[in-house]
Amino acid sequence: MAEKRITIQATRFDPEKDSAPRLQSYDIPFPDDSMVVLDALNYIKAHVDGTLSYRWSCRMGICGSCGMMVNGTPKLTCNAFLRDYWPRPVIVQPLNNFPIIRDLVIDMDDFMHKLKSVQPWIIRKQEIPLGGGEHRQTTAQIDEFKQFSQCINCMLCYAACPVYGLNNDFLGPAAIALARRYNLDSRDEGFTKRLPVIADSEGIWECSFVGECSVVCPKGVDPAKAIQQTKLDTTLRFTLPFGNRD
Amino acid sequence: MGTESYDVLVIGGGLAGIRASIAAVEANPRIRVGMISKVYPMRSHTVSAEGGAAAVLRPEDSYETHAFDTIKGSDYLADQDVVEAFVREAPIEVIQMEHWGCPWSRDPDGKISVRPFGGMTTWRTCFAADKSGFHMLHTVFQTSLKYEQIHRHDEAFVTKLLIEDSRCVGVVALDQRTGRFDAITAKAVILATGGLGRVYAFTTNGNICTGDGMALAYRAGAGLKDMEMVQFHPTGLPFTGILITEAVRGEGGYLTNKNGDRFLKDYVPNKMELGPRDIISRAMVTEFESGRGFEGPHGKYMNLDVRHLGEEVIDRKLPFMRELGREFMGIDIVHDPIPVRPVQHYMMGGVGADISGATEILGLYAAGECANVGLNGGNRLGSNSLSECLVFGAASGRAAAEYAGSAKPVTANPVDAMLWDEARRVEAAYLEKTGGDEKIGTIREEMQRDMDAGAGVFRTKEGLEKLTDQLGGLRERFGRIKIEDSSRTFNTELTAAMELDFMLEVSQTIVASALARDESRGAHARRDFPERNDEKFLKHTVAFSRGIEDPRPRLEYRDVRITNFKPQARTY
Structure with missing residues (x-):
């Protein structure tokens, strides 16, 4: 029997040489049904073309490095199985809505700034000393914010977000979900500090209920819900007579 | 080419490196800290740690038992003064993580929960479900963003330590985005670059775990200590090597051979599935060699069975394991046993450092997996490494800040x-x-x-x-x-x-x-x-x-x- 093979078409772009991204085709062996798109890229890099650039590390869906467009859908390539695409070719492109640094590597500085802007840390009016032990927190209180704490910053939601695609000033799904994660944490008192950043940010009102971000999230986070809840918080704050919520 | 200068420079953006950066700033808020990482910090391999962090938090527990368990686990190669100091600091660090927002799993009374772990005689492993490393890393990274004194150099690859008059005064780093080489100098440098699992084919470690800090220090003249001590974790998924946490056994999972026997009765009868990793990995290989392993498409394996725990416990305590089984193996661990075999996981050896992280090179410190402070000896107990990153990350950050306060400035020429x-x-x-x-x-x-x-x-x-x-x-x-x-x-x-x-x-x-x-x-x-x-x-x-x-x-x-x-x- 002939060896099973698969075609990978990967975006190539080196700003030192290329004026625009292009697709390069690689025909590689596909000997094992357990292979994922990332395995294919690693095969190409090790044995066919050492110049292909992309990010990856944990290959277990938790480090968030290997997000790419796979046949037009944002995916973690470490758990996108080739068997789900074969015998069709697999088109691997950098995540939508981001500038390309090189090949499949996107520039995510914008997110790093936005992440910091929502103050993703516990804010308290008064710190309790370490000697005072832990804050008590029930499982029910953890469940309030738990899903929003599962974000791995993989950027798939930004690649899927039509609002971010039109307007990069939009704070975006993951940053809002992470702001929500802290706002909902029983230990946190930073709601009023974060609210202006989120309320004044561009684009939050353009977000529809489409929820592409939640659909593509590989970790079951529902950023669309975080955004809708945040809109509600914002409205309450400006309509209630004593809207000084903490 | 450019030059940038700091008081303290941290190489590595995982748990130890970020903890060191924060500790340095908190020790002296006037200093400038640089943190170089070859990836964005939240990609660091801490993210893959699952089971938890060991700390004596319960009245029925004691420092002495944690110390003894660690020393016995090390096969008596641990430096006992270091272990004794470590067990006293670990609870403080776990509480600090809680104050920073780590979503530790809780008991009904709202206190931090603990679970059993291999080689530990009592329940002392704090956990955030089975994504402890992920939550700890994101917590400490996001917390670090509030310190304006910490300046990050993300995706910069250190190629060499700068040594002047036998003192470490910084590094040369390649900025990956621009290809530019920079000299980044500092009065004190902390290595926190993690492990080296990628020297092996079958490893739980991510692609970035390539022993960089160890090699950099070795080339600069530092000694690498106990490098023969490489940990093989008993339970990796065949083919990928993805880690299945020891917490699966901590929560009551069974390890069985092809005859359906819980074979550990012949090796660690008093501990069974909660024996230490080195002994269980050897037991598995011995069973394979005796023909009692399963044969799979990707080699021999044993079954790790949690079906008797039930869906509710699995979803509350081991949700990521269920996700990994589904996503990567096409199995549901509620109904199917998990195929596992020993896999390279951790490096006990590393850059020789004292209790404050100081290496034999003046101005150079090391913490976390890349260091060997004498804590783990011949075999690390599960859940001691996340605690180690916190305790010795913090210690090295403080020590480096103190040294930087009195050290001579670095000369440019x-x-x-x-x-x-x-x-x-x-x-x-x-x-x-x-x-x-x-x-x-x-x-x-x-x-x-x-x-x-x-x-x-x-x-x-x-x-x-x-x-x-x-x-x-x-x-x-x-x-x-x-x-x-x-x-x-x-x-x-x-x-x-x-x-x-x-x-x-x-x-x-x-x-x-x-x-x-x-x-x-x-x-x-x-x-x-x-x-x-x-x-x-x-x-x-x-x-x-x-x-x-x-x-x-x-x-x-x-x-x-x-x-x-x-x-x-x-x-x-």
């Missing part, structure tokens, strides 16, 4: 010259190199296969000697590599080549240290010397470089510091 020399070296060796016919991918795969075969769970003199020759041959071929990518922009072939250079270096220290230790202790199991020999080998191995001309490390031995726990037979 020799640094400029060193930057120039290092940039030229990398350009000549890789970017401008012509000719060559060896692919780095091929050399790397051969190294990994050879290390699996020769320096795995069991070792022999013959196997290690063969491996020495193989690594020598690979080092020689590395000189003839062909680099296809000459771009300055995000050239991952260049970084992969430099990582391979580091990996070949540290592999040689593993093999030389293993070959010289004619006994079996902890994770170092020699078939030709199956017994522990305290008379000769109750000592740390320290490997020093002889320079690029001679790849064989020079070995020295240091006494293990014993305080309250006299070595005894290690049975469970």
